[in-house]
Amino acid sequence: MTEQSDFLSNLSDFLYPRSCYYGQFKPEYLVFNANLQEFAQRVGYISNLQTNGKLSPEEAYQQIKALWKQLKRAKKQLEIRTDVLDSNNP
Secondary structure (H helix, E strand, O other), X not given: OHHHHHHHHHHHHHHOOOOOOOOOXXXXXXXXXXXXXXXXXXXXXXXXXXXXXXXXXXXXXHHHHHHHHHHHHHHHHOOOOHXXXXXXXX
């Protein structure tokens, strides 16, 4: 059983890699970073499916648009203000 869980863990790490977060530490920034990484990963998969003819350009566009709206909603729920983020980067 342990061997199977190790396999699934390794498979998950391969399919959904995560990078370390090096920005200013705030819990909401950490959560948003995880959401942003998931968004990027999914956009990559959708792009590859469209490139290989598995999705039409319109389907790919609609799926990416839905993901973008989901990311914007998450940002709003975390109450991350864009003007604050911009002021941290001179």
